[in-house]
Amino acid sequence: MKNLIKVAFLSSIITAALVYVILEWRPLRSETSRPPEVSWASSSTASSSPAAPAPPPPAFSEDERNNIDLYQRYSPGVVNITTTTLAYDFFLQPVPMEAGTGSGAIIDTEGRIVTNYHVIEGARRLEVTLSDKTKHLAKVVGADRNNDLAVIQISVPKDKLKPIPIGTSKNLVVGQKVLAIGNPYGLERTLTTGIISSLGRSIETRNNRIIEGVIQTDAAINPGNSGGPLLNSSGEIIGINTAIYSESGGSVGIGFAIPADTVRNITGDLIKLGYVPHAYLGLYAPIPLADYPMIAEGLRLNVDYGLLVNRILPGSPAERAGVRGQTDVAIINNVRVPVGGDIILTFEGRKIVSQTELNSMVDKFKPGDRITLGVLRGGRQLDVTVTLAEVPRN
Numbered sequence: 001m002k003n004l005i006k007v008a009f010l011s012s013i014i015t016a017a018l019v020y021v022i023l024e025w026r027p028l029r030s031e032t033s034r035p036p037e038v039s040w041a042s043s044s045t046a047s048s049s050p051a052a053p054a055p056p057p058p059a060f061s062e063d064e065r066n067n068i069d070l071y072q073r074y075s076p077g078v079v080n081i082t083t084t085t086l087a088y089d090f091f092l093q094p095v096p097m098e099a100g101t102g103s104g105a106i107i108d109t110e111g112r113i114v115t116n117y118h119v120i121e122g123a124r125r126l127e128v129t130l131s132d133k134t135k136h137l138a139k140v141v142g143a144d145r146n147n148d149l150a151v152i153q154i155s156v157p158k159d160k161l162k163p164i165p166i167g168t169s170k171n172l173v174v175g176q177k178v179l180a181i182g183n184p185y186g187l188e189r190t191l192t193t194g195i196i197s198s199l200g201r202s203i204e205t206r207n208n209r210i211i212e213g214v215i216q217t218d219a220a221i222n223p224g225n226s227g228g229p230l231l232n233s234s235g236e237i238i239g240i241n242t243a244i245y246s247e248s249g250g251s252v253g254i255g256f257a258i259p260a261d262t263v264r265n266i267t268g269d270l271i272k273l274g275y276v277p278h279a280y281l282g283l284y285a286p287i288p289l290a291d292y293p294m295i296a297e298g299l300r301l302n303v304d305y306g307l308l309v310n311r312i313l314p315g316s317p318a319e320r321a322g323v324r325g326q327t328d329v330a331i332i333n334n335v336r337v338p339v340g341g342d343i344i345l346t347f348e349g350r351k352i353v354s355q356t357e358l359n360s361m362v363d364k365f366k367p368g369d370r371i372t373l374g375v376l377r378g379g380r381q382l383d384v385t386v387t388l389a390e391v392p393r394n
Helices: 002-024 044-048 062-077 260-273 293-298 317-321 355-362
Strands: 078-088 094-106 112-115 125-129 135-144 149-153 177-182 190-204 210-217 229-231 237-244 255-259 328-332 335-339 343-347 370-377 380-387
Touching: 062 078, 062 177, 062 190, 062 229, 078 112, 094 237, 112 260, 135 260, 149 260, 177 210, 177 237, 210 237, 210 260, 210 355, 237 260, 255 260, 293 328, 293 335, 317 380, 343 355
Parallel strands: none
Antiparallel strands: 078 094, 078 125, 094 112, 112 149, 125 135, 135 149, 177 190, 177 229, 190 210, 210 255, 229 237, 237 255, 328 335, 343 370, 370 380
């Protein structure tokens, strides 16, 4: 029995050896019996094979390359500004609520940002979103309602700030290319392009002040673009986008930007003083005769323009110069009309027909400057010299 087991065991070993020799002994293998070689992408075999040709770069025009370059370089300097104000609930309790969004341009590595006054007006809380999506609380450095400009500031490391240089608006020409970057409808860092379509425009602010020398552009500007930069083809700020002309509320190809030279002057005062020292006369609600011809007729005046002085603010430049306010009241067409006051006809020789126009003229001068008013007093025309003073600050 043991011999049979030994024979069977030896037979198994011999059979296995023969099978191995047949399958593995190289002289007995054909080339077609070899397993296929496997190569990995990182192997030397793969790297030695010719690589597929890279697709050619897009054929951008020179203008497109300029747009792309400026956007990549300067869009990180444009921020999104979110404002929060206080509202009142059903129980008359103050409740914070988001008031709106706007844009701003970083102007230095101290974290100062220029924007529009109307973007931050009435805000209790300001939040700035940078290009890296980080959010930072901002404080107001200074604001000027008359020119619709403000400077705010955030505290962040300097390497996170990408200032945009402020250029000049002196040598601009109609037809010149411009780029607007902002956050229309909250869509961050949107680029639109166009041209300067007109220069020397005038726009009226909410407090009846005129901003002159305004740039008109056909670059699309929509709600949310306010406070963002208008750039030239060198990447310099030539204006701060501030308003649109639209009956629908959206862009129709007429946008306005405050010129860079005004921006530089105003932001300089805001950073240094926290406000802009404006000059004033001190007249309270003078009556434009051009709007009320029945007054000129009823008082038998020989003029149909000018401002009828009503009240004069105590201690104002106008009072110190001897400008006269009303002394009595007359009834004209069942309307009480102040009489006895001077009628201001000219400001530095220029005819005055509205209070807005008078305010605009005064804004061109500084506190301490001397100006000449042409007035009609008691049927006689005479000149009154006024030394302007700084608007009192509450």
